[in-house]
Amino acid sequence: MITFERVSKSYGGGVEAVRELTMEVAEGETLVLLGTSGSGKTTTMKMVNRLIEPTAGRILINGRDVMQQDPIALRRGIGYAIQHIGLFPHMTVAENIAVVPRLGGWSPQRVSERVEQMLAMVGLEPSDFIDRFPSQLSGGQRQRIGVARALAADPPIVLMDEPFGALDPITREQLQDEFLDLESEIQKTIVFVTHDVFEAVKMGDRIALLHEGQLQQLATPRELVECPANGFVDQFLGHHRFQLSLLTRTMRSVLPEVGLSGDAPGERPEAFLRVRASLIEALDLFKCSGLSSVAVYDRQEFVGHLPKPQLLRLVAQVLGETETRA
Numbered sequence: 001m002i003t004f005e006r007v008s009k010s011y012g013g014g015v016e017a018v019r020e021l022t023m024e025v026a027e028g029e030t031l032v033l034l035g036t037s038g039s040g041k042t043t044t045m046k047m048v049n050r051l052i053e054p055t056a057g058r059i060l061i062n063g064r065d066v067m068q069q070d071p072i073a074l075r076r077g078i079g080y081a082i083q084h085i086g087l088f089p090h091m092t093v094a095e096n097i098a099v100v101p102r103l104g105g106w107s108p109q110r111v112s113e114r115v116e117q118m119l120a121m122v123g124l125e126p127s128d129f130i131d132r133f134p135s136q137l138s139g140g141q142r143q144r145i146g147v148a149r150a151l152a153a154d155p156p157i158v159l160m161d162e163p164f165g166a167l168d169p170i171t172r173e174q175l176q177d178e179f180l181d182l183e184s185e186i187q188k189t190i191v192f193v194t195h196d197v198f199e200a201v202k203m204g205d206r207i208a209l210l211h212e213g214q215l216q217q218l219a220t221p222r223e224l225v226e227c228p229a230n231g232f233v234d235q236f237l238g239h240h241r242f243q244l245s246l247l248t249r250t251m252r253s254v255l256p257e258v259g260l261s262g263d264a265p266g267e268r269p270e271a272f273l274r275v276r277a278s279l280i281e282a283l284d285l286f287k288c289s290g291l292s293s294v295a296v297y298d299r300q301e302f303v304g305h306l307p308k309p310q311l312l313r314l315v316a317q318v319l320g321e322t323e324t325r326a
């Protein structure tokens with residue numbers, strides 16, 4: 001667990017990057033730091049692994065003040081994907097990914113297996129990439145290596161600063177999904193920075209919205225979208241409220257309402273929905289497939305069928321709620 005206790009950071013010249021931030025990141029949770037450029041997201045994140053030191057307040061990891069810990073040892077236990085990538089230019093891809101496992105004393109055999117596993121995870125063919133240098137990669141490929149490096153030593157805490165920022169929408173979505181799959185298997189405590197509210201809603205168990213260094217709201221994606229705490233949050237959500245509302249409703253969350261009954265197909269069909277798929281993805285799948293009912297799966301396990309009329313009822317319900325409030 002990461003605890004922020006009235007944490008502030010001022011730089012010289014009167015810049016207060018973070019002001020009196022108090023919050024907790026629960027163990028196994030993905031907390032998204034969301035906010036516009038300059039709102040203090042990177043500063044907040046870097047104070048966790050002491051790349052920046054707070055001017056006031058304390059940050060505790062499992063009850064221990066980070067300022068009382070050896071910064072090198074501290075950082076070994078915290079994966080970090082740096083904004084704007086930050087790979088070591090003189091090291092190959094394999095060497096970049098292997099940095100922390102090597103420091104942790106892993107055997108060369110285990111390190112090289114891990115490097116291949118991480119490359120496969122981020123969708124890069126190991127044999128094509130291990131010997132390249134960062135200058136021989138595209139921006140998006142570099143960013144994937146950055147993510148692989150952050151996760152390589154399997155640290156319990158991972159800090160990710162706009163890890164998918166430089167990717168095209170398709171690759172970005174693919175990596176987000178892979179990351180969510182991975183996350184559902186190995187629960188890590190993740191602090192994830194983005195300025196994209198859609199990404200925040202998709203990735204976060206909770207979202208901390210910052211503005212000018214101050215926490216505006218700390219809430220689940222659904223609470224944030226349905227009940228903005230103030231005018232700033234409302235403005236930040238902009239004209240995407242309906243879409244965001246649909247996005248916060250996953251198959252898993254609507255399961256109790258719709259029941260999703262039916263018999264399991266013989267094998268998983270080509271068109272199916274995962275339990276974490278949102279109403280938006282469900283609409284999209286119906287649009288693309290022309291099906292009248294789609295099967296929903298929790299990993300390999302069949303959960304039930306979602307008939308199209310049920311989905312449309314749920315969508316209408318979301319729209320109804322929005323209308324009533326306005």
Ligand SMILES: Nc1ncnc2c1ncn2[C@@H]1O[C@H](COP(=O)(O)OP(=O)(O)OP(=O)(O)O)[C@@H](O)[C@H]1O
Pocket residue numbers: 011012015016017035036037038039040041042043044083195
């Ligand atoms: N070393 C520094 N010296 C002075 N001011 C700084 C320094 N680093 C950051 N700041 C200022 O602190 C504020 C917060 O910066 P920070 O990098 O945390 O923002 P951010 O939310 O990560 O923004 P972005 O989305 O653009 O990455 C900004 O106003 C920035 O100019």
Ligand SMILES: [Mg+2]
Pocket residue numbers: 041042043083161
């Ligand atoms: Mg930043």
